[in-house]
Amino acid sequence: MAAATVLALTLAIASCGTSNKLPKYDDAHFAALQERIDNHTTPDNVKCYYTEATDLNLAGKILEGTPNPYARVDTIKYKGFTASENRQVRSSAGLMVIFKTNSSVITVKTKWGQLYNAANTMPLAYGGYDLYIKDDNGEWTWAGACDAKQGKDDQEIVVVRNMERKMHECILYLPIYTEIYSCKVGVEEGSTIEPLKDAFRHRIVFHGSSFTQGISISRAGMAYPLQFMRHTGLQVLPLGCSGNSKMQPYFADVFVDVDADAFVFDTFSNPNYKLIRERLIPFIDKLIAAHPGKPIIFQQTIWREHRNFNKYTDAVEQAKMDMVTTMFHDILKDPKYKDVYLVFPDACEKGSHEYSVDGIHPDDHGYYLWATSIEKPILKILKKYGIK
Numbered sequence: 001m002a003a004a005t006v007l008a009l010t011l012a013i014a015s016c017g018t019s020n021k022l023p024k025y026d027d028a029h030f031a032a033l034q035e036r037i038d039n040h041t042t043p044d045n046v047k048c049y050y051t052e053a054t055d056l057n058l059a060g061k062i063l064e065g066t067p068n069p070y071a072r073v074d075t076i077k078y079k080g081f082t083a084s085e086n087r088q089v090r091s092s093a094g095l096m097v098i099f100k101t102n103s104s105v106i107t108v109k110t111k112w113g114q115l116y117n118a119a120n121t122m123p124l125a126y127g128g129y130d131l132y133i134k135d136d137n138g139e140w141t142w143a144g145a146c147d148a149k150q151g152k153d154d155q156e157i158v159v160v161r162n163m164e165r166k167m168h169e170c171i172l173y174l175p176i177y178t179e180i181y182s183c184k185v186g187v188e189e190g191s192t193i194e195p196l197k198d199a200f201r202h203r204i205v206f207h208g209s210s211f212t213q214g215i216s217i218s219r220a221g222m223a224y225p226l227q228f229m230r231h232t233g234l235q236v237l238p239l240g241c242s243g244n245s246k247m248q249p250y251f252a253d254v255f256v257d258v259d260a261d262a263f264v265f266d267t268f269s270n271p272n273y274k275l276i277r278e279r280l281i282p283f284i285d286k287l288i289a290a291h292p293g294k295p296i297i298f299q300q301t302i303w304r305e306h307r308n309f310n311k312y313t314d315a316v317e318q319a320k321m322d323m324v325t326t327m328f329h330d331i332l333k334d335p336k337y338k339d340v341y342l343v344f345p346d347a348c349e350k351g352s353h354e355y356s357v358d359g360i361h362p363d364d365h366g367y368y369l370w371a372t373s374i375e376k377p378i379l380k381i382l383k384k385y386g387i388k
Contacts, residue, residue: 041104042161048107048186053172056185057098057195062205062237062258068113070095070180072239073254080250085241087114092174092183093213094206094223094238098196100169103187105161106131108148108172113179115150120358122218123147126177130221131159132230134169140230143170145219150178156186169196171230173220176213177242200235202387205258207251208266211302211370213240216361224345225264227371232379234387246271247279249286256290261387263287263294264378266345268301273319280327284340295381297341299374300324303348306359341381346373 054069066074073089075081081089090113108129116126124130127150133143144160159172174183187193206212206225214223221227229236237260245251247267255263267283268276287296301321307314328342347366348355355366362370382388 040162041165042163042188046105046161047189048103048105048156049189050109050184050186051193053097053174053183053185055195056193057197058095059098059200059235060095060237062239062260063254068179068181070174070183078250078254080248080253082244085244087179088177088213088241088244089239090114090179091116091177092180093176093240094226094236095174096226097172097174097183097185098170098199099172099185099193100167100196101187101191101193102165102167103191103193104163104165105186105188106144106159106163106170106172107186108146108157108159109154109182109184109186110148110157110180111153111182112151113181115179116177117150118177118215120216120361121177121214123150124219125175125214125217125222127175128220129157129159129175130173130219132171132173132221133160140171142221145221148175165191169199171199171221173226176217176220176223177215200229200233202234202261202382203259204234204236204382204387205255205260205263206236206238206240206266207245207255207263208240208299209245209269210240210242210361211269211367212238212245212266213242214367215242216357216363217367218364222364222367224367224370224374227368228375228378231371231375234382240266243270245269246275247283249282252283252286255287260291261294262297262382262385263291264297264299264374266299266301268298268320268324271320272316273323276320276323277327281331284331284337288337288339293339293385295339295341295385295387297343297378297381298324298328300342300344302345302362302370304360305353305356308353343374343377343381345370 070092071090075086124145128147130145131143132140135141146157146159149155225236225238307317331337347362347370355362
């Protein structure tokens with residue numbers, strides 16, 4: 001039996017979990033596997049050459065032309081951001097490098113700006129890289145992640161190695177909370193690396209709170225907008241701003257200038273109910289004036305588990321949710337707001353309370369549930385506008 005066939009059979013059985021009938025393998029099977037073990041694809045002394053991500057396809061930016069290409073908003077041009085907001089929009093959260101290569105190894109080198117750490121988020125997420133590769137079935141499949149050693153400039157870090165030397169389509173997600181000045185992607189000498197264009201369709205802005213940024217995920221590609229992007233093939237332009245998504249007028253000023261086909265907002269998690277009542281209509285009106293006829297989709301805030309037994313927190317959270325439904329009761333009836341929608345995400349399975357990391361943020365599976373819960377309703381809305 002050919003080595004490739006043996007390996008494929010082994011992986012197929014392993015992926016199915018336990019079986020009532022266990023297979024038995026002969027010496028030839030293990031000899032074929034041992035050959036792969038002894039002759040791994042990437043040499044131990046492999047030498048790589050590097051390409052700046054901006055020379056490939058640096059995707060996920062809502063606006064180009066930032067002084068630092070790895071920042072998401074030009075805080076010199078757009079005024080009003082607090083110190084915390086300024087730091088956050090200069091981070092690389094949601095940015096990704098989309099490319100193709102036939103290298104057996106992919107590495108990265110980074111020049112760091114302002115650093116970050118958190119108790120409720122993995123270093124792989126806030127200061128590391130996350131790689132997905134399209135498999136033979138056309139599905140984006142996880143391939144590797146790495147801690148990029150925050151603060152240590154130009155260290156060569158391996159993301160994945162020992163791949164087959166054929167052309168692979170890749171998405172490399174950048175750190176979600178740390179500022180970077182340079183991201184270089186490395187492949188082995190003698191291989192090629194090229195920008196991958198047109199892998200995703202349209203331009204869909206996702207703006208919101210720490211949920212949209214991906215706080216509490218284990219690695220950078222697990223934020224719910226990025227999962228939504230992989231699942232649907234729609235190009236997502238994410239701008240999460242942890243704790244600071246409160247429909248501020250200066251955020252609306254940024255979105256006025258964004259060229260996008262649709263807007264999706266997670267803007268009810270951070271403000272209290274009084275701020276929602278004050279800011280929602282002016283925020284919507286500014287967007288409609290700048291982007292007439294384009295869908296503007298809001299998400300109700302999710303159930304946050306820290307309210308389960310804390311009566312004060314429960315009242316605060318319920319007031320937000322009730323203010324949203326009260327205002328949309330009228331908004332959805334007003335012809336002026338015919339392109340405004342409200343959808344209801346869910347980051348937990350029915351009857352379960354098992355997916356919270358810190359009482360506020362979901363874990364990876366919770367964010368997966370969030371992404372899948374909004375997929376059908378958002379796609380249904382977008383279809384009305386020819387966005388498929």
